[in-house]
Amino acid sequence: MVSAMEIYMLLPKTNCKKCGLPTCMAFAVALLGREKKIDECTPLIEEKKYEAKLKKLREVMAPLESASETGLIIHPEKCFGCGNCVVACPVNVAAEPTRCGVGLGPQGEKVILRVEDGVVVCNNVKECRRFGPNKVLCNACTATCPSKAIEFV
C-alpha cells in the first residue's frame, strides 16, 4: 500500500498553495484520504518538467481507485474465505448477534462483510464505523485477516 510520504515525493514540493492547502505534504495526505484529486495540483498537470512524476503518481494511485468509500480494498485472490472478518466485525455482530456473534455465517442483508463463492465481499459500506465524518479507525477486519486480503487506504 502506498504511503503519504511516497505520494509527497512525487509532488512538485513547492508549497505553491494553488490546490488550496498550505503544503504539498497536506495535499499528499488529502490525496491518500481521497479528499482531493490529482488534477487539483495544477503545476503537476501543466508544467512539462513534472511529466515523469505525474505518470508515476497515477501509477501508484491506480489501486486506490478500487477502494470503497471507507477506503476498504479487498484482494479476492488472497482471501481464504475463513470468515474471521465476518465474525470479528462489530457491525456484523450487532446486526446478527445469534449468527455472526457465535461464529455462524450471516443470513440477512444488513451485514457489511460476507463470504460469497469462497471469498469475502463488502456490502452496506455506509454502516461501517469508518464511514462518514464521525468515523472511528476500527481495524477489526484487517487485524483478523490471516492473508492480508483486506486493507484500508
Added chain:
Amino acid sequence: MAICTGCSLLCEDIELTVKDGDISHVRNLCRKGHGHYQALLTERARPMIDGKEVALDQAIAKAAEVLHSSKAPLLCGWSNATLEAQAAGMSIAKKLGASICDTSPPCLGALMERIISGRIPTCTLDDVRNFADVSVFWGSDPSNSHPRHLSRFSYYPRGEKRQKSYEEERTCIAVDVRKSATATLCSNYYFRMQPGGDGEFIESILATLDGRIPKFGDKKRMIELGTILRKAEYGVIFPGIGMLYSLQNRLELFETLLAKLNEIATFKVVPMVERFNSRGFYQLLHAPGNSLAAAAKGCDAALVVGSDPLAELPLATARALARVPLIVIDPHRSLTVDAASVVIPSAISGMEAGGTALRTDGVKISFEPIIESDLPSDEQILAKILEAI
C-alpha cells in the same frame, strides 16, 4: 442450508442457490470448501473396466468378482466416506477377511486411539467456543487446513462464558516450525521451534510448570508460555500433523504434558483431522488401524473408496499399491482413477448423497442430498458388492 464436506469441520450454515441442477451461488462457504465442490463437479468419473467404458452394473459385478477371487484383499480410503459407507466397508472386510485401513497419516491413528479410549481428555468444538480461553495450535495451521476453525470455534466467536471473545478473553497460541498464516494472527504468542523439536519443547514446558529453568529453547519465552498455560481456566490444544510426525512413537510425552496441565487447570485436546470423516472411521474401527504401508505390500487386490492414495501416499507405498489391480469408487477423476482397473463412479457425499459423518471432535452430523443425481452413493455401491461376494 447445506453441510460442507470439504474438511472435518462439516460447516452447517452453507446457503446454496441451485439453478438447472448446478450450484450457481454459495454463501458462507470458505475457499477450500468452494474449491472442493468446484473440483468434484468437473471431470466426473465414468464406469470403466481396464480403460473401456461399461455400464455401471457391469463395473460393480467385475469389482465383486475381483475382490472375491483375491486371496489378500485390501480395503483402503474411507476418510471421505459417510459412516454408513464405512460400516458397509467393514462388513465386506469381515466377509472377505480383508484388511481395512484409511489413508490418513500413520501417526494420527495413535492419537485418535488415545482420545477415543479417554486416555487423553477431549471436548467438543462447541465447548471450545463456549468455555475455552486458551487455544494452542501445535504443529497445525487451521487458517489453511480448516479455514473456518478460528472464526467458528476457537478464537473469534463469542461463547456462553466468553462474551468478550478475542478482544479480551481469549488467547491464541501457535507452536510451529514456521510463521504460518495462523501464527501471524497470534502475533506475540507465536513460539518457534526447530523441526523435530516437539519432544524437547514439551520437556521445556514441563520444566517451567514445575518451576525449573527449561533446558531447551529461549528460556524467557518458555517461562512466558508456562505462565499463560498456568493461568488458563479452560485450555484446548489442537495438535496437528506437524506435531504427530515429529513425536512419532513418543506420544506418551504428550500424555504426560496433558496430565501435568490438568493438575493445574482444565486442558483438553481436539485433533485436527483433515478429511471429513476420518474420525468416524477410527470410532467405528475401535482400534489404531493397520499400517497401510505394510498392508499395501502384502495385498493382491485393493478397493479404494473416496481417496487418491497414489497421489497422496509416500512413493514406496503408492508403488506397492499400484502393482495390484485397483477398484476405485470415486465421484471424480484422479490419478488413482486413471490407474485403476475397475472404476465405479459415485454420488458426491454431502451434495448428491446424504448420510452421517463425525466431525473432528466426534459430534455426529447428518446431511441430506441437495442436488438430484442418477449415480448411487458409496453406501449403495458397497451394499451391492457385499451382496455379490
